[in-house]
Amino acid sequence: MLLTINNFRKAYNDTPVLTIPLLTLEPGTHWFRGINGSGKSTLMRTVAGMLPFEGEIWLNNQYEINRQPVPYRMRVNYAEAEPLYPDFLSARDIIQFVGKAKQSQPQQITNLTQLFGVDQYWKQPTGTYSSGMLKKVALLMAFLGQPDLILLDEPLTTIDDRATQILFTLIKEHQAKGVSFGLASHQDVGLTELTIDRVFLVENGEIK
């Protein structure tokens, strides 16, 4: 089992926003769809280890998010829907920092930055980037290291067609290597060329 979410409850100011009694995900690519505000990003960010919650989240039946926080986070990567970085830092500063944390090889960073074309501007401060340029930085960082699960929150927003094609190619390459994906999108990912194994509807604080 890739991911097991057990007795999960996420609340903001005591108001529950997402409740999952039990959810198990086999290895593969999973699309979480739902309207704005349905809780997709909350789910993604919680599984990525970024938000407090009640319950348990297991990866590969081996790493629990609270009990083995370091190996869990080494294997679960995440790209935000609307990334935001300190405007005086360059993409290189941030990518090198994240790459080191995720134990990424320098060659992997070089390949990914070249693939997305980020190497063209990565020495400039991020305050000068467009939202699409920022998004490409976030997307490439989700592939750093040796993840088992990559979570992409609204991966298709703000990037151009070329970057979309590059992303699809990268996802397919990683799917072939056995990497699993969690995609949160209000857009119809099913209409793209990606292979989707399961589709979940996030609605009214539940996953169906």
Place this chain on the structure above:
Amino acid sequence: MKLLLRTLVQPYYARNAGFLGVIVYLTFGFMRPSDHHALIAAIMGSPFLLALTAGLWAIYTLRATIFVRQLLNEPPQRFLLTARLLPRPLRWGGWLLVATMLLIPVEAYAGWMVQRGIFHQTWIANGLVISIVLGLIAASAGAIDHRIRHPYPAQTIRLPRPNWTIPYPLFYPGFLLRHRPVAFLLTKAVSLGLLIGVCRLYPTDDYDQRLLLIGLMMSIIAYSPICRTFFEFETTWLRLLPNLPFSRFHRLTRYALTYALLWLPELPVLLQNKPQTVSAGYMALLWLTGWGWLLLFHARSYRPDWNPDRWQQQLLFGFLASLVLIMFGFPVWGWLLLGGLGTGWLWFRNSPSPYHS
């Protein structure tokens, strides 16, 4: 109007409670009302002292106004930039209210001065004090309106960018220097000024080391907005941090390094100004204690259910309690031990990660 008070004024007082607490303690802790009456009488009778007072008020106004201008560029408050669309009188009414509320400490002391001025019949000085305060309010409101009309400045303070990759311990100092330069430098000035002042109280006589500890406590309380902004910096601009596979110990060492960098200028100042009867080793211990307590403040904020306002109150009450302990002779190594153990306990007591309840 209520919205402006909640989004601009309330955060100012909440985030600067420590700084304001130190100012109030310095102003009223050491001086009795009769001392203030004498001081006010001197100010109202001397153009030089009045100008000096106006200068201090102007620095305070600058600090508060820059805080609000920076707040308006932060993502949560950016919606207020649409105030540009409001009619000018309504907009200015709002900014005048905000400025008036920001300058309450200045207005309160100025009011006391005017009241004493009526008693002493110093009518010209009274008129000047009222004009200065009104001028500062208008200048502050104008500066806020300027930010609304010129949002997203093309550049922050331009500092040379190194060719090498900036390491994590420099992220936050870099943010402070570029985005909070005035607040940071004023905090530094207050902290260093307090330490120098306390060191030089009795430079040659037999020195009561309790005074040094009180100075240290005031100095680190003045630092508390820097600790608070650190947490806010990471939750706003480095949201990816919790996803990174760092152990708790690893995270703590990174914060320790950052605080060591921020607190480093205090070390030579303490050693340079050490009273003759106090050893250099004691001054170094004092610096280490300050570093440990800054980490303790940070560790206290590093939790999922952190309430910044309650945290600030706890610091203030803690500060008052520490004064009592210091007066009873609690030694510096005890404070160092308390800071170190407290940091360790707070850091490791919960779950392995602060992001899980």
